[in-house]
Amino acid sequence: MYSLIYITTSGSPESEKIAKILLEEKLVACINIIPQIKSLYLWEGQIEKDNESIVLAKTRADKIDKVIKRVEEIHSYQTPCILEFTVKKGSKEYLQWMEKELD
Numbered sequence: 001m002y003s004l005i006y007i008t009t010s011g012s013p014e015s016e017k018i019a020k021i022l023l024e025e026k027l028v029a030c031i032n033i034i035p036q037i038k039s040l041y042l043w044e045g046q047i048e049k050d051n052e053s054i055v056l057a058k059t060r061a062d063k064i065d066k067v068i069k070r071v072e073e074i075h076s077y078q079t080p081c082i083l084e085f086t087v088k089k090g091s092k093e094y095l096q097w098m099e100k101e102l103d
Helices: 012-024 061-072 090-103
Strands: 004-009 031-041 046-060 082-086
Touching: 004 090, 012 046, 012 061, 012 082, 031 061, 046 061, 046 090, 061 082
Parallel strands: none
Antiparallel strands: 004 046, 004 082, 031 046
């Protein structure tokens, strides 16, 4: 089984730092970075607004706990957004490529 992990960061530099570490440690096979989004969220009862970046990481489901732990260690946020989405289906060739890269 495979997963897509959604992570928000303070901006592209932090997204790239996280991406490089996760790839070097073979915790993920591929990362896409959306360089800028506008985020509105509740924090301590107040509505906050920030510019952020999104990391979309693709990996095997058995690596999720390690990815979450590692991102929490290196992320600049006190409470980073790290969400897993289960991948039910995908391109056979792409999933085979991910398997090969993550071995």
